[in-house]
Amino acid sequence: MDTRIDFYPTHEHQGYKLRPGRxxxxxxxxxxxxxxxxxxxRYATSCTLVLFEKGASTPLVEIPIPEVFRxxxxxCVVVFDLDYERIEYGYRMEGPWDPRAGHxxxxxxxxxxxxxxxxxxxxxxxxxxxxxxxxxxxxxxxFEDFDWEDDRPLETPLADLVIYELHARSFTRHSSASVKHxxxxxxxxxxxxxxxxxxxxxxxxxxxxxxxEFENSRPNPVTGETMYNYWGYSTVGFFAPKAGYAATGPxxxxxxxxxxxxxxxxxxxxxxxxxVVFNHTAEGNEHGPTxxxxxxxxxxxxxxxxxxxxxxFSGCGNTLNCNNPVVRMMVLDCLRYWAAEYHIDGFRxxxxxxxxxxxxxxxxxxxxxxxxxxxxxxxxxxxxxxxAWDAGGLYQVGSFPAYGRWAEWNGKYRDDIRRFLKGDxxxxxxxxxxxxxxxxxxxxxRRGPTASINFITCHDGFTLYDxxxxxxxxxxxxxxxxxxxxxxxxxxxxxxxxxTDNPDVxxxxxxxIKNALAILLMSHGVPMILxxxxxxxxxxxxxxxxxxxxxLNWFDWSLLERNADLFHFARQMIAFRKTHPLLxxxxxxxxxxxQADFIWHGVHAWNADWSPGSxxxxxxxxxxxxxxxxxxxxxxxxxxxxxxxxxxxHLPELPINYRWHLFAxxxxxxxxxxxxxxxxxxxxxxxxxxxxxxxAVVVLVGRP
Amino acid sequence: MAFSANLEMTGxxxxxxxxxxxxxxxxxxxxxxxxxxxxxxPQKLVLFMDKLQFMASAGxxxxxxAKQRMGRDVAIYVIGATGxxxxxxxxxxxxxxxxxxxxxx
Numbered sequence: 001m002d003t004r005i006d007f008y009p010t011h012e013h014q015g016y017k018l019r020p021g022r023x024x025x026x027x028x029x030x031x032x033x034x035x036x037x038x039x040x041x042r043y044a045t046s047c048t049l050v051l052f053e054k055g056a057s058t059p060l061v062e063i064p065i066p067e068v069f070r071x072x073x074x075x076c077v078v079v080f081d082l083d084y085e086r087i088e089y090g091y092r093m094e095g096p097w098d099p100r101a102g103h104x105x106x107x108x109x110x111x112x113x114x115x116x117x118x119x120x121x122x123x124x125x126x127x128x129x130x131x132x133x134x135x136x137x138x139x140x141x142x143f144e145d146f147d148w149e150d151d152r153p154l155e156t157p158l159a160d161l162v163i164y165e166l167h168a169r170s171f172t173r174h175s176s177a178s179v180k181h182x183x184x185x186x187x188x189x190x191x192x193x194x195x196x197x198x199x200x201x202x203x204x205x206x207x208x209x210x211x212x213e214f215e216n217s218r219p220n221p222v223t224g225e226t227m228y229n230y231w232g233y234s235t236v237g238f239f240a241p242k243a244g245y246a247a248t249g250p251x252x253x254x255x256x257x258x259x260x261x262x263x264x265x266x267x268x269x270x271x272x273x274x275x276v277v278f279n280h281t282a283e284g285n286e287h288g289p290t291x292x293x294x295x296x297x298x299x300x301x302x303x304x305x306x307x308x309x310x311x312x313f314s315g316c317g318n319t320l321n322c323n324n325p326v327v328r329m330m331v332l333d334c335l336r337y338w339a340a341e342y343h344i345d346g347f348r349x350x351x352x353x354x355x356x357x358x359x360x361x362x363x364x365x366x367x368x369x370x371x372x373x374x375x376x377x378x379x380x381x382x383x384x385x386x387x388a389w390d391a392g393g394l395y396q397v398g399s400f401p402a403y404g405r406w407a408e409w410n411g412k413y414r415d416d417i418r419r420f421l422k423g424d425x426x427x428x429x430x431x432x433x434x435x436x437x438x439x440x441x442x443x444x445x446r447r448g449p450t451a452s453i454n455f456i457t458c459h460d461g462f463t464l465y466d467x468x469x470x471x472x473x474x475x476x477x478x479x480x481x482x483x484x485x486x487x488x489x490x491x492x493x494x495x496x497x498x499x500t501d502n503p504d505v506x507x508x509x510x511x512x513i514k515n516a517l518a519i520l521l522m523s524h525g526v527p528m529i530l531x532x533x534x535x536x537x538x539x540x541x542x543x544x545x546x547x548x549x550x551x552l553n554w555f556d557w558s559l560l561e562r563n564a565d566l567f568h569f570a571r572q573m574i575a576f577r578k579t580h581p582l583l584x585x586x587x588x589x590x591x592x593x594x595q596a597d598f599i600w601h602g603v604h605a606w607n608a609d610w611s612p613g614s615x616x617x618x619x620x621x622x623x624x625x626x627x628x629x630x631x632x633x634x635x636x637x638x639x640x641x642x643x644x645x646x647x648x649x650h651l652p653e654l655p656i657n658y659r660w661h662l663f664a665x666x667x668x669x670x671x672x673x674x675x676x677x678x679x680x681x682x683x684x685x686x687x688x689x690x691x692x693x694x695x696a697v698v699v700l701v702g703r704p
Numbered sequence: 705m706a707f708s709a710n711l712e713m714t715g716x717x718x719x720x721x722x723x724x725x726x727x728x729x730x731x732x733x734x735x736x737x738x739x740x741x742x743x744x745x746p747q748k749l750v751l752f753m754d755k756l757q758f759m760a761s762a763g764x765x766x767x768x769x770a771k772q773r774m775g776r777d778v779a780i781y782v783i784g785a786t787g788x789x790x791x792x793x794x795x796x797x798x799x800x801x802x803x804x805x806x807x808x809x
Contacts, residue, residue, distance in 0.1 A: 085728035085762045145768050147801060149776070186795050247795040253761045256768075260797030 007032045009080050013063045020069045021076030026333070027115030027239070028089060028141055034080035035141060037065075037089065039113055040073045040326065041297045043103055044093040047075035050110050050135070052088040054120065054252075057133060059110075060087065085252075088120055088138035089113070093295055099286065099308040102299030110135040112237060112292040114330060117337075118142045118255055119210040119237045125169065125183065125244035126228070126549065129214060137210065137236050137291055140252060144341060146259045153345045154271050155381045156201060158407065158450040158526055159584045162574050163273065164200040165458055166531035167231065167553065168208055168245045176557035181247035185254070185261045192268050198534060198567070199574035202271040204348055206459055207232035208258070209274075210240040213549075215282055221479045227547035231459065233350060234282045234316060236291060238334045262343050271345035273383060274338065278331050279354040279390065284317035285310045300326050303359055311361050313354050315391030322355045328369045336378045346383025348409070353390040356401055363394055367401055374403035385409065385453055398441030402451065407526065410438060410452040417456050417519055418467065418490035421512060423642050423695070426612040431640070435619060436598055437524030439588040448587045452525035456516050457533055460486075461543045464533035467491045468512040469498060474541030477552065485544030498541060507669070510536075511696060514569050514666040514673065515640075518697045521573040522638050524585045534570035535559040565670030572674045576663060576699070579677040582621045582636055589621075596623045601639075605652040615642040620652055627655020635702035641692040648689045654702040659685060661701045667693025705757065709737040718746035723755040731762035738770045749774055750808060754784025759792050767793075771801055783808040 009017035021036045029036045037049055047070075049063040065075045090112060095105030112119065116139035121129065129136060172179045172187030179187040195203065211232040220227050232242065246254035265272050281301075283294050286309060293301035303311040303319040310318040321327050338344040349355060356367035373384060388400040388408040397411050413434045420427040433440045437449020457464045462473075471493045475485045494508045513536060520527045531537070532555045539545050545552045560567055577583045582596055589598045600608040601618035608617055618639040625631040635658065639649040646667070651660060661680035666673055675681060680701050683690070692698050707724035718741035726734060741749060749770060753759075771780060780802040785793065793799040 083728060085731075085760070143765055143768075145765065145772070147768055147771050181795060184795075186797075189797065248761075248792070251761050251792060251795075253764065253792075253796050256761075256764070256796040256798075260800075264797065264800075 011066065014061055016061060016063060017080040018063065019078045019080075021078045023071045023074035023076045025115075026074075027113055027117065028139065030084065030141065030143070031078060034078045035082050035084065036076065036078045038074055038076040039091055039115075039296070041075070041093055041095070042073050042300055042326070043297060044075075044095040044105065046094040048092040049077060049079070050090045050092055051079075051082070052090070052135065052138065054086050054088055054140075057130075062092070084141045084143075088135075088140050090135050090139060091296070102304045102308050104290070104294050104298040106290055106295055109290045109295045111290070111295045112137050113139045114237070114292055114296065115239055115333070116140070116237045117239045118252065119240040119243065120252065122210070122212060122214075123243045123249040123252070125249075126213060126226075137212065139237075142255050146256060148259075148263060148343065151263045151266050151343055153339065153343050153381060154266055154269070156271055156345075157586075158383060159586050160578075161202045161271065161526050162200045162521075162577065163202045163204050163453070163526060163528040164195065164198070164531065165204045165206070165528055167206045167459065168242070169549075170553040171531060171555050174551060174554035174556050177555065178557070183245070184247040185245055185257045186247040189261045189264050192264055192270065195270055196268055198571055199578065200529065201269055202273060202345070203265065204273040204275060204528065206275050207235070207277055207350075208242050208245060209235045209276065210237040210242050212236055212282055213244065218479070220477065222477065225550065227479065228549050229547070230549050230553065231546045233277050233546070234280070235277050236282045238278070238330070239337055259342060266343065273346040273348055273385070274344055275348045275350060276335070277350040278320055278322060279351040280314035280316045280318050280320055285312070288317055297326075300324055303357070303361060313357065313361060313390050313392035313394075314351055319354060319361075321359050322369050323358055323364065323367060328372060331369060332372055332376060335373065335382070336376065339379055339382050344382070346385065348385040348387065350387055351390040352386035352400065353388055353394040353396050354392070356396070357394070361392070365401075370401050370406070371403055374405040383407065398438070402445070402447055404447070407451050407453050409458070410434075410441070410454055410525065412441065413438060413452060413454045413523075413525070414456055414458075415488075415490055417516065420615075420640075420642055421515055421519075422490060422492035423615060423644065424490075425615070427642075428608070428614045428617050429610055431617055432600065432608075432619075435519070435523050436590075437585065437588055439590060443588050443590070449524040449585055450526055453528055454520060454523050454525040455528040455530070456520055457530040458528065459530065462489055462491055462541075463530060463537050463539050464513050464516055465509070465536040465538045466541055466543070467516070468494050468509045469538065470541040471497060472541070473543040474498075475544055477542060478544060478547060485542075489543060508695065510566065511666050513566060515695065515697050517570050517573050518638075518664055518666060518699060519640065521577045522583060522699065524583070524588075527577070529570070531555060532559070535567050536563040565673070568670060569664075569674050572676060573664070576677045580634065580636060582623070582634075595625075596621060599652070601649070601652055603647050603649050605650040616640065616647060616649075618649055627658055632704050637700040637702065639690065639692045639698045641694065641696055643694060645694045646691050648691050649698070650689045651687070651700070657704050658702045659683065659704070660687065661703065662698070663701050664699040665693075665696065666698075667696035707733065709734045711737050711741055713744050713746070716747040717750055718744055718748070719750045719752065721752040721755070725758040726756060726763035727758065727760040728762035731760070731766050734763065735766045735769060738766060738773065742770075742773050746774075746778065748779050748781065750781045750783060752783045752808070753789055754786070756785070756789050759789045761792075764792060764796060764798060767798055767802070779803060781805055781808060
């Protein structure tokens with residue numbers, strides 16, 4: 001029995017025993033005998049705690065927080081003897097309704113705590129909500145007693161990561177996934193052996209913070225099927241995992257299920273990065289619902305025009321005011337919470353350029369939020385990855401304020417590799433930069449190749465298969481007359497738009513996919529693979545599948561059998577990358593301290609063709625001491641031929657006693673396209689050239 | 705059906721037989737039983753669940769508590785869990801922290 005006097009109530013309201021709360025931590029915290037509730041509002045004139053029985057439509061009780069309990073702008077109260085597992089809580093705030101001044105208080109609304117750690121209301125994915133519910137997204141209390149045993153974030157060096165971007169539901173929702181709990185965290189956990197077999201050591205989950213799949217949901221004008229906010233790039237609660245992604249969501253155990261997923265990933269050597277969306281919220285513009293921030297402190301949380309409307313740098317109606325100190329603190333608290341309480345290994349920030357804008361929208365040279373995140377001691381070992389652009393036209397690839405910590409999704413890598421692969425002229429110099437980890441973008445301030453997250457495809461845009469099956473997007477299924485989605489895809493359909501029985505076209509597509517995978521995994525920087533690209537997943541030419549809960553997004557696991565050779569190729573390429581430290585450079589090799597060199601070749605050894613008409617490049621990666629003084633480390637060579645005919649590439653000479661071995665040749669079909677690392681096929685002892693097929697790449701290993 | 709949790713010490717084993725529905729209202733009763741068992745410093749905790757019809761997350765919380773309270777050297781056996789009880793443990797991953805058995809000698 002606790003005997004401390006501060007655990008005893010001092011006040012009472014309708015039979016509920018209260019005492020003044022503690023202002024920090026914000027949110028609801030279990031304390032001996034009760035729950036401490038704390039929430040901030042700069043302009044609220046009163047604050048009422050509203051408690052519900054789980055799922056009830058009318059409140060159990062409304063407890064006005066006594067004015068004397070307010071410290072500064074924080075309203076805080078301890079309520080004793082609550083049945084933690086059975087209640088949900090929200091707030092009513094009174095204050096001015098004066099949109100021109102930025103205030104939109106409305107005491108008729110029950111508001112979600114921005115620090116809510118579990119949120120009910122969308123417990124089962126896709127279950128139509130009760131639209132008359134006065135409190136649609138309900139804060140719940142959680143226990144932080146998860147048994148982590150010896151787990152903690154893995155701290156794998158960034159240079160060693162192979163990232164796999166996936167959607168928590170899409171990954172196992174398809175019936176072919178054959179998991180007990182399809183489309184859930186538990187389903188994903190059941191597929192960890194697959195990830196291990198592929199060889200990736202990091203998964204990047206598309207948003208898993210609580211969101212509302214019914215936000216802007218509507219029937220598809222063509223099929224009548226419901227279209228959802230499927231990807232979830234619209235946050236309702238930043239501290240709560242999406243309940244609808246948990247098999248245990250109906251039991252309110254999404255927190256445990258998600259932590260268990262993290263623990264199992266870690267046990268298998270796989271890190272987990274979360275895609276976090278701090279650029280806007282699910283409340284939309286002035287016509288959107290009041291769920292939380294708008295009714296708590298509109299002027300604090302959102303960037304507002306002088307007339308009190310919402311700036312829309314996100315393209316989603318509003319813009320979170322990230323460089324307001326209160327919001328900044330929330331973002332920092334949130335990420336610290338996920339790192340400490342969920343053992344998350346890193347974060348990818350959606351439309352991160354917004355995070356560097358001041359409250360009036362102007363880009364800042366030294367944005368305090370980005371700096372705080374970079375130097376935060378709790379996040380010190382977390383990967384921080386920026387999508388370094390926003391929908392307001394700020395494009396910062398290569399110039400994102402990095403503080404020596406931030407990496408970037410390298411959009412230029414994606415575009416340049418695509419253009420080289422499809423045979424565009426004039427791409428060879430850019431290709432050389434991308435292969436080296438983009439020193440043109442990241443070398444000037446010594447950020448190194450790991451500043452570059454290399455990707456050719458991601459959730460936005462074509463899948464890798466579609467990149468070589470479609471010249472144009474085919475987004476009719478999105479119900480916007482094919483107007484949505486990007487037009488700058490740099491794709492090539494290999495001769496026929498869409499599916500075809502033509503075996504030559506299909507063979508070429510397979511080869512192009514292999515070329516792309518090979519380049520991605522041979523490049524310096526950090527490779528990221530999109531879910532399913534390793535088995536040729538298609539979205540049937542749709543490059544913006546944000547709204548589809550169907551097989552446009554779901555991973556069809558039967559592809560693993562149908563495209564077994566692609567999977568095999570991807571797996572060996574990943575294994576090759578892991579085998580050779582030369583491919584995982586920590587610094588750009590041009591630096592004087594580097595121990596190895598990138599050496600450029602072309603069809604002529606030692607003589608790359610940089611001219612505008614060139615479509616070929618080759619390179620050799622070699623330790624400076626290789627072949628000397630007992631150093632027998634391998635030399636790597638890659639020839640890239642984006643020309644449509646086969647070309648002989650003259651091979652550079654190797655150190656004495658070394659011999660070239662063939663690791664990969666995408667011109668050949670399986671099983672001759674790739675070999676297990678360490679079991680490459682030796683070339684003839686004096687072979688000094690290699691015929692590289694049209695639109696093919698070759699990887700050789702030189703070793704004794 | 706009313707919930708009950710009965711503790712029996714057999715040598716170095718603590719055996720708890722659970723019956724009925726384990727929800728938030730009775731979870732504390734279970735927790736206290738686990739606490740009593742822990743005080744006996746058993747080498748093994750055996751939970752008989754074949755007569756348990758339902759376990760809410762509050763029940764699982766107590767299992768988490770038991771695991772941490774007993775320490776990692778104490779093996780926890782869960783005997784005869786079926787249907788929704790087994791499901792709850794599997795979805796949350798707790799089944800990996802214990803030994804699941806259909807019967808116990």
